[in-house]
Amino acid sequence: MTSHDTRNAGLSRREALKVAGLGAAGLAVGGLPLGALGSSCVASVGPPAGGRELVARIGHLSDTHVQPERRAAEGLEACLAHVQARKDKVDLIITGGDSIMDCFEQNEARTTLQWDIWQKAWKHGNSLPVHSVVGNHDVWGWNKGDSRCTGQELRYGKKWACEMFGRERSFTSFDVPSRSPGSAAKWHVVLLDSIAHDPNDPHGYIGELGDEQTDWLKSDLAALDRATPVMIVSHIPILSATVLLGEPNKAHVREVGSGVIHADSTKLRDLFAQHSSIKCCLSGHMHRIDRVDFRGVSYLCNGAVSGNWWKGAHYECNEGYAVMELYSDGSFDAAYETYGWKAERA
Numbered sequence: 001m002t003s004h005d006t007r008n009a010g011l012s013r014r015e016a017l018k019v020a021g022l023g024a025a026g027l028a029v030g031g032l033p034l035g036a037l038g039s040s041c042v043a044s045v046g047p048p049a050g051g052r053e054l055v056a057r058i059g060h061l062s063d064t065h066v067q068p069e070r071r072a073a074e075g076l077e078a079c080l081a082h083v084q085a086r087k088d089k090v091d092l093i094i095t096g097g098d099s100i101m102d103c104f105e106q107n108e109a110r111t112t113l114q115w116d117i118w119q120k121a122w123k124h125g126n127s128l129p130v131h132s133v134v135g136n137h138d139v140w141g142w143n144k145g146d147s148r149c150t151g152q153e154l155r156y157g158k159k160w161a162c163e164m165f166g167r168e169r170s171f172t173s174f175d176v177p178s179r180s181p182g183s184a185a186k187w188h189v190v191l192l193d194s195i196a197h198d199p200n201d202p203h204g205y206i207g208e209l210g211d212e213q214t215d216w217l218k219s220d221l222a223a224l225d226r227a228t229p230v231m232i233v234s235h236i237p238i239l240s241a242t243v244l245l246g247e248p249n250k251a252h253v254r255e256v257g258s259g260v261i262h263a264d265s266t267k268l269r270d271l272f273a274q275h276s277s278i279k280c281c282l283s284g285h286m287h288r289i290d291r292v293d294f295r296g297v298s299y300l301c302n303g304a305v306s307g308n309w310w311k312g313a314h315y316e317c318n319e320g321y322a323v324m325e326l327y328s329d330g331s332f333d334a335a336y337e338t339y340g341w342k343a344e345r346a
């Protein structure tokens with residue numbers, strides 16, 4: 001999404017804290033008080049640590065939005081340094097989309113510049129394994145008017161991002177083996193591609209998997225051993241309370257577009273209900289922090305490395321990343337961690 005979108009959807013801090021009170025009704029905007037103070041939001045599921053075996057600790061770094069301006073590359077490298085200096089070692093990183101500021105409506109030169117910065121920051125600043133999710137701003141040229149793309153370019157659409165991520169397809173899945181030697185425990189991680197053409201706007205996008213990816217997801221899940229816990233990562237939320245934080249319109253209606261929440265969210269939630277091994281779904285896109293627990297699945301919107309697109313905090317969301325601790329019994333802990341970034345003054 002863009003900063004313009006969220007500005008309109010925003011709440012004052014006082015209002016945000018009121019919304020956080022909804023937690024008692026089963027809808028929690030987690031991390032608001034803590035995140036606003038630059039600390040962490042910790043949420044535990046399942047039995048207390050002790051009897052649980054830690055399978056893996058994963059850094060979820062979403063919405064890095066690198067660009068030549070506002071020392072964004074330096075910010076990303078500071079975040080990577082923070083992730084790798086942790087005493088509680090992170091095993092791998094998942095990037096949550098919107099890697100670069102934007103190429104959806106940018107020309108080839110500007111897109112090259114941004115991906116170059118992104119590649120250099122990772123090459124220079126990271127030694128952990130990385131898996132990446134595609135965000136709307138990583139899709140080159142779908143706004144043909146502004147990008148001047150014809151659609152015939154070799155790296156048009158998601159091809160450029162896939163090349164940067166080192167894979168053929170925009171969605172994938174893999175197993176994460178236990179960090180404990182000799183253990184057979186594992187988690188299965190699914191990386192979805194949220195970005196689909198908007199059927200009502202040739203220059204726009206919506207959150208949707210589409211038929212091919214939906215079929216793939218169904219067979220990927222069906223092939224799993226039921227005892228293997230699953231974590232799903234998308235850029236656009238499948239379910240999130242953050243999309244409700246704006247004011248109703250004059251007709252007292254809250255408008256929630258399919259650019260901020262998956263259009264196929266209902267179908268996906270029904271599919272997830274058939275797979276009790278699905279434990280959590282992570283997203284980015286909103287540059288805000290929340291958690292919704294629904295029908296046995298926890299949906300976590302995990303903030304933004306860039307905060308307010310490198311202009312400081314975005315409401316309760318300071319520049320930060322999530323740490324997911326995945327346990328052998330299917331439980332997990334989640335925390336939102338800031339990395340001490342001081343945004344350049346405008």
Ligand SMILES: [Zn+2]
Pocket residue numbers: 001097098135136137235284285286
């Ligand atoms: Zn986005």
